[in-house]
Every structure is written in C-alpha cells, then in structure tokens.
C-alpha cells in the first residue's frame with residue numbers, strides 16, 4: 466500500500482527534503498513521518514475511529530498533508546473540501562458525509578458556528594491558524610507508530626465529492642488499493658525518480674494536486690517545492706531556475722505561463738516532465754509551448770472516480786489533441802452508450818474504464834453506484850471519444866452535462882437549482898461558453914419572472930452566496946424563451962450555438 470512505501474522512504478532517507486513550502490523551512494522525510502505519527506495519535510485521542518469521516522477545509526498547507534496521511538494511517542476517511550465553498554455548500558458536504566470532525570481555518574470560525582446546529586453528527590471542530598500551531602498542538606504526542614499500517618486494499622482512504630448531472634454532489638470512495646494502483650501506474654508510465662524535484666502549484670483538495678502530483682513525488686521518495694496558490698510570475702521564475710524536473714498544471718495555468726512569456730523564449734527543456742490535465746489542452750497551447758518553452762506538454766486524462774486513466778507517453782509521440790493510451794493496469798474501451806456495445810476504432814462513443822484504480826462507488830448511494838457501472842463492471846465516464854487504430858485515444862466532448870472551467874468541474878443542474886431560488890428567475894439554463902483562458906466560462910440564460918426586477922450583477926452575487934465562486938455564472942443573459950425539444954427538454958447544444966457562437 467502507498468503508506469508502506471512512504472514509511473520505507475522515511476526510514477531509509479530521513480534527512481532528505483520531502484516537502485518545502487515557499488518561505489517555510491523544508492520538511493524532511495523523517496520530520497514528515499514524525500508529525501504524521503503525532504497527528505495520528507492526536508486523531509485517536511480525539512476519538513476518531515476507523516471509517517470515520519475527517520473533513521478538512523484548509524488552505525494548501527502542511528497540516529492538510531499531515532491530516533491526510535494520518536487519517537489514512539488510522540483507517541479513517543479523509544474528506545478534503547475546497548476552501549472556497551461557502552457555508553451552504555460546506556453544510557451539505559458535512560451533513561451528507563456525517564463527518565465526525567472538521568478541521569478548518571480559524572478565520573472561518575464565526576461562519577461555521579452558524580451552521581453547527583444543523584450538523585448533529587459533527588462532534589468536534591478544530592480550527593488551525595498555521596502549520597506552526599499544528600506542530601505545537603501535536604508536539605506532546607508520540608512520534609513513533611507501532612500499530613500495523615492498513616493492509617486491506619478495499620479500505621476507504623478518501624472521499625471526494627463530485628457532482629452529478631441529476632443529483633446533488635456525491636462522495637466517491639477512494640480506497641487504499643485505488644490510490645496504490647494509480648500511483649504505481651503513474652510511476653511506471655512517467656518514470657518518477659527519487660532525484661526528481663516537483664514544483665507543486667496545484668490545489669491539494671483534488672485528485673490532480675493531491676494524488677497525481679504530491680503522492681507521485683512522495684511515492685518516489687522525491688522532493689516537492691510547493692506554492693500555496695498558483696502565481697504565474699513566481700512559477701515561471703522558479704521553472705527557469707533549473708531546480709525542478711517535474712511540473713504539472715491545468716490548461717489555464719499553462720495558458721497564463723505562455724501569455725506571461727509574451728513572445729519571449731524560455732528554454733525549459735531541462736524539466737524532464739511537464740504535464741497538462743483536468744481539461745482538454747488546446748492545440749494552439751500545445752504548439753505555443755513547444756515554441757516558447759521548448760517543451761512538449763504531456764497530456765493525460767483522469768477523473769475523480771478513478772484518478773488517472775490514459776496518458777501520452779514519456780518517451781514516444783505525445784500526440785496533439787490526444788490523451789494517449791491506457792496506463793499500465795488500466796483497461797479502456799469505446800462503446801455505444803445506449804447499449805454498452807464496443808465501437809470500431811475511429812468511431813466516437815463513450816469511453817469506459819476498468820482497473821484496480823476505479824473507485825469503490827459513492828457514499829451511501831447504491832443506486833448511483835450501480836448506475837455508474839455497466840453489467841460487466843466498466844465505469845461509464847460520460848466522456849465521448851474515439852480510439853485510433855494505433856491505440857491513442859482522443860476525447861470528443863461529453864455525454865454528460867458538464868462545464869470545465871480552469872480545470873474545475875461545474876455541473877449545470879447544481880447552478881440551475883440555486884438560480885431557481887431567485888425570485889426574478891422563471892426558468893433558466895446554465896451552459897459553458899468557450900473561453901481562451903478558462904477553457905469555458907459559466908453562463909446563465911434566464912427567462913425573467915413577469916414583473917420581477919432582474920439584474921445580472923445581483924443574480925451573480927446571489928449565486929456566489931450559495932456556491933463556490935468558480936461555479937457562479939460569470940455572465941447572465943435574459944431571454945424570452947429557451948430552445949426545447951418536443952418533450953420540453955432544454956436543448957443546451959442549440960443554446961450554446963445561439964449564444965456563444
């Protein structure tokens with residue numbers, strides 16, 4: 466399991482830097498293990514049992530990482546939450562997961578106090594000011610750990626919420642076996658090495674930043690240098706410093722780096738691996754990167770329920786517009802989504818995935834879990850694509866109603882539900898309009914309620930009160946009608962074509 470490999474590195478190279486946050490002292494593998502052990506003892510002292518959900522809504526910081534690894538160590542379920550979630554969303558995640566404890570930023574305390582009466586299962590709250598305060602808090606606990614590490618591959622390690630096209634967000638259950646399978650596959654495919662140095666700029670409440678990037682480096686016994694948030698200028702300067710060998714980003718980050726270069730050339734070819742994921746990499750950016758940075762970005766494809774599925778090769782052709790081939794241990798196929806019948810190469814169908822990395826299902830949602838899988842156990846990704854005769858896959862859109870903005874998924878029904886609560890909204894449809902920087906921008910088309918005052922800024926602000934800012938519409942347009950088919954279902958493709966061109 467992934468914890469065993471990490472324990473080996475901590476034992477064998479205790480003085481090597483594991484993680485360093487900018488402007489903070491480096492944390493060695495030995496120190497990482499000691500504080501994780503202390504944190505695990507602290508969780509036990511707080512009464513946390515195996516299987517309990519530990520919710521963490523913290524900025525990117527060391528305590529987040531300690532809590533994640535310590536939760537796994539004691540067999541609890543780590544539930545990371547985007548710090549941008551407002552209280553309405555936080556309340557939903559805490560209630561749905563019946564989290565036993567919440568670790569949150571001290572600054573959020575007054576707001577969180579207001580939702581506590583509605584969260585009977587939440588027994589404890591811990592507010593954290595800084596990495597130092599966490600280390601001081603656990604300092605009296607033992608730095609040793611003698612209990613066995615979890616061995617059951619089916620034991621849940623993490624719960625990651627992902628929205629649905631017809632349902633409220635659901636918690637995908639990621640097991641120790643899922644994580645281990647995924648990290649091992651990426652190691653083989655991307656040739657992770659112990660002398661790698663990763664520049665980490667991604668958020669860590671998602672698979673990309675937490676599993677693909679951070680676990681990738683930890684599993685290799687490599688070193689990570691972390692920025693608490695993406696900053697294109699700082700990142701470009703660091704990338705040029707020749708200190709790093711690996712960098713991972715979403716297309717919006719790569720776009721900003723490319724724009725920052727402003728036509729100047731920077732040779733970043735000393736990096737042995739620069740990847741792009743979480744959204745489609747536009748062709749112009751792929752070629753722009755080659756020209757500006759002398760780097761061919763490696764595009765790969767994953768999802769919350771699986772971690773990584775497909776990847777362009779480390780050595781060999783990184784094909785523009787393609788997400789490459791199945792990772793080691795991953796099976797992929799393209800099917801007719803109506804019948805789950807495999808399609809011939811070159812024809813577009815739904816991409817389906819199977820392997821030891823596919824999640825265990827959704828928290829307390831047996832029906833949604835069953836619906837996500839075919840009769841023979843393939844995960845329906847909801848992504849459309851085709852397989853070339855030489856095995857490369859290309860994605861061709863989505864079967865599901867999903868917007869990706871800046872590498873984050875937004876499910877229109879979630880936004881539409883909020884909009885329908887606004888008194889000036891009679892009907893609405895939320896779509897993603899293409900955008901060079903963000904990939905897509907969230908747009909709401911609204912039929913105003915007769916006589917009600919409808920104001921774009923006010924409606925956007927209303928949504929921001931209830932949804933994380935990235936989910937709230939950036940633009941609202943008022944329409945007299947929404948295109949619908951004979952059954953009354955809104956035709957989003959037509960709406961997109963009419964509005965976004």
Ligand code: MCA
Nearest residue numbers: 671672673695715717743767768769870871872873934935
């Ligand atoms: C920030 N804003 C956004 C987004 N992020 N709006 C839409 N989409 C977003 N993703 C808003 C802010 O609230 C702010 O609004 C305005 O945009 C500008 O903020 P700015 O400071 O420029 O943005 P930022 O903080 O620099 O964030 C941009 C970002 C960030 C760095 C690209 O979105 C990001 O870290 N994205 C990566 C997401 C990620 O890791 N996804 C992986 C998911 P205002 O000013 O109006 O308040 S895992 C996954 O998808 C699978 C498994 C996979 O394959 O990887």
